[in-house]
Amino acid sequence: MIARLALASLTRRRGRTALTIAGVAVATAMLLDMVMLGSGMRESFRGFIEQQGFQLRLTPRGTMPFDSEATVGGAQALVARIAEDPEVVAVAPVLGAKLFTPRADSVVPAFLLGIDPAVQGDYVLAEGRDIAAPDEMVVNGAWLEATGVRLGDTIRVASGYDAQLRRFSGEGSVRVVGRGRFMMLAGGEKVAALPIATVQGMGGEDLRDRLSVVLVATRAGADVETVGRRIEASDARVSALSTEAALRFVDERLSYFRQLAFILASVSLITGFLLVTTLVTVSVNERIGEIAVMRAIGVARERIVVQVMLEGLVLSVIGAVLGLGLGIVTAKWLNEILSAFPGLPAAFDFFLFEPSAAVRSLGLIISCGIGAGLWPAWRATTLSIAQTLREEAVA
């Protein structure tokens, strides 16, 4: 009967209740989004920095860790030397270049990756098969769409193109054998991968025996930082960045975001709390006479507390559940907007849905809802019965 009374008091003012629930839902959605934002960027970075089991990333010294323009020469010797390290189990050289594909009335430019098909960490095959010969190529969906080429087609491509003279350089014939998901590239960006030797060959003098990045996998249990320092000592042209160091680097950059997310999350929580407190307080004030009568006829304090708190609980639970849906929808939408930011890898998510984070957010909002009932419940049970009845009779 106490539960009935609590629910009845919510249904008595439907509009007001609905507005409060909507408010709690918005606060929950905001809270959830902020929690998702806080962890999503970090986890995304981790995901694509860890790239299929490579713990070290070597880049030409003096360049930014993710710069793809700079290269170093003596690639073969460099790779061989790194592979000699007893702690190293795999070395994957990568050379960044450009690819031009002539079509009927246009030329489709794309980003070209020279990789070692046996050890590569740049893409995951999604369709077709992997590279098995020097002239076989794996591309991404955007490239297929732009060129209209189908898997299995053999086409002519070039590594250079002079738009004024309409002249190609570094031409060759390749067979498109697979479609892959390239983690490092922005959504919508066109990309293709060929064996590194093929790319070096197509590039002529410019790219002969060069590479732009080396991914290194170390033995399980190896001290990655030490291996990195050792490689740096053996070749002054490269600098090594471990996954962990990269993550720390990213983490530092993201700490601003996380603080912002934390503040906004707290604000949402406080807003939800105040909203529920306000509604429950108003509702208690409205029913103060009824509550005094209940007390006068012998309803125990605890029962009044339960009734008032139940009101806050119901509001926050419904609001939180709706907010969960709303939060996921808005996160998706915001993610799409933010992912369109030029130059961001396709695999990069700003918002990461983690069930545990969602449960935590819901838990926080619901605790707030319960907490929000405390003050009005305390007021409702400590009222002077005689005094309240007297004031109500006057009112």
Place this chain on the structure above:
Amino acid sequence: MNLTQPVLSARDLRRAYLVAGAPVEAVRGLSLDVHPGEWVAVVGPSGCGKSTLLNLLGAIDRPTSGQLLIRGRDVAVMDDAEATRFRLTGIGFVFQRFYLMPTLSAAENVELPMAEAKRPRAEREARAKELLTYVGLGARTDHRPFQLSGGEQQRVAVARALANRPALLLADEPTGELDARTGEEMIALFDRLNRDGTTIVTVTHDEELAQAARRVIHMRDGVIVDDQVRRPLESVARPA
């Protein structure tokens, strides 16, 4: 003279309020015994302390000093939980305004104190039906307060007050908000209740209500100035 143990026994009861820093005594040294089966009407000019007295008798307010025994128990020393329990099982309250729970049906309103007393559902429902029939609302059990007239609401309130078979029924101006005819019906109901054995104390301005009571107490400035038994107790039957 009455040989039965009093239901209610007040000795030198006082209740002072602080008004603008100065104590104002609404009840000042009042002594009173009420015996089982009595129907007492407390009358007197406005502000003489009638409601204050009734609130003390019903344990919803505490005396500043003095002793108040209800069925032999000292109300003044009870803590809140005890007093609440005492009100639930020992006292039935009828207020001037009907004060029903607007979201509950008539039957549920009557069941509320029984639910609080943890009576089994079947018993609650049966007794609510029985009580509503007793007050003449047997056909209106599912109606909500807003679907009932003022007189009907007040009768539901009486049924609610009787739910846990209290030793004492207290009513503050039970006819105060009713028109003359429904007021008369209410008086008839109280008369029937009293004849069936319910001990009643009513506070009233209503001459007719006072006339109907067996005993009329006049108050002035917080004390009893007159106490008359109009109709002596016949053989007293305990209420059903």
